[in-house]
Amino acid sequence: MSKTINIPLGSQHIALLEPVHFTFECENEHIIAASADVGYVHRGVELACASKFRFKQVGFVVSRVCGLCAIIHATCYTLAVEKLMGIETTKRAQWLRLLANELDRIHSHLLCLAHTAENAGFEALFMQTMKDRELVMEAQEALCGNRVQFDFVTIGGVARDVDSRMIAILREKLTKLEQKIENIKSMFLTNQSLSLKYKGIGKLDFNKAEEFCAIGPIGRASGIKHDVRAVSDYLPYSDVGYRLITETDGDIHARNMVRLRELDNSLLMIRNVLDGLPEGDIAVKVSGMPEGEAYMRVEAPRGECFYYVKGVKSQTLDRVKIKTPTFACIPAMIDVFVGSDYADAPAILASFDPCMSCTAK
């Protein structure tokens, strides 16, 4: 039997974006076993939601679970509570929620692509992508008044309305962004040094992806035709030109391509929202208190985000359960690590786009 060596990666490491710890058992350059520990940024959000805050304030608390998909968490929680209380919001509020959700997806995907490039050793592309991401951040700032914590979705509707000036700003930013994304896309498609690091590496085939329940862009890159936006109508996605995007290869390149093509689709949807925004109020009046149980799932940039809410007809909720997409993808991630080279581990990790703040919450 040959000698193996254990290499720890994390919880603080230059190739990691967020605190997660991996132990790789390596035989020469090959990883033969891997394990993960994810609990480094636990903040007790679920308990705080069910004890310290009133149910109308919890939406702002769960936004702080994650900086990248803040609006997704808030949307998911709000939709769950609205389901519980039987509130139907206005059409305009729904469309605005969709707009904010898709802007969030664009900035999250761009960040992931930038880090994938960085972890493959392509610093220049990382800088370029982050520079272009500034456009969508500015668009979000124009829409919500803040760059990262949007606090846009509230129970009953949305917090702010958009006017024609804002729509013009959004259109201008998105037109610029569209060209930039084309450049990035051609880079990811044709650059040879990126292809060497991406094509055929970190492969997760269809059967394995199904076995480990891979969700989100990771599952779709392996050919699993699943997207919450397609199977449920929590927001009016069918009205704005949503299209399910899948690839078949299941390697890092395929994951990047899924994200890049989703960017195009998100931009198209945002354009349609801006063109056909229905008139009306942005919020309905909320009265009463939540009683009973409800669950809701929403497609986050990384996959399916799940909320379970239990209310007992009081201001404070009885239970809030959050299940985040990265947590569901960790078994698949471990499986991909096993059998690949140690040198590829950072690139594979970045391609999974792990969000540890979400996972540990």
Next chain:
Amino acid sequence: MRMRPLFWRHLTLACHVRRSKMISAILNTLTNLFSKPATRNYPFEKEPKDDNYRGLIVFDEPKCIWCLQCEKVCPPGAILFTQNIENGAYTYNYNPYLCIYCAECVRACPDKASALSQCDGLIPPAGKNQNVNDYWFKIEEEAIASKEEYKKMKALKKSQGGDDAKTETA
């Protein structure tokens, strides 16, 4: 001997494919070399600001109807009212360091009052000012204690008044 021409053919083909990319790469480098940086020259050049950006909450006291809705809805508890024990008058306390600029208080403020509004200004960092927290902890305690005390006082007065009234009727 047959290897040689094949090798040269491959090399020229490769060069041909690469040449177009090479030229575009060189052009890209040159444009990047002489273009302005994407970052801003920060302390001298401020970022352009929109009126819509979220910032501190502004309180207009004469308009306030003291319904305490803003205190109730504020997620981080950055607005607290303390009460004068003698006459029951409220004092508005706002912690800009705790505020998350969500403007939930502005939305909760009744239409007839609209005493709260949001500006785009931000608070400078507290730095070495250690008093920020201690000051606020005191207010947090005071907000709860003063209201309870006033309630007790009121109840006491009422009961006393009630007793007086009873004795009078008797």
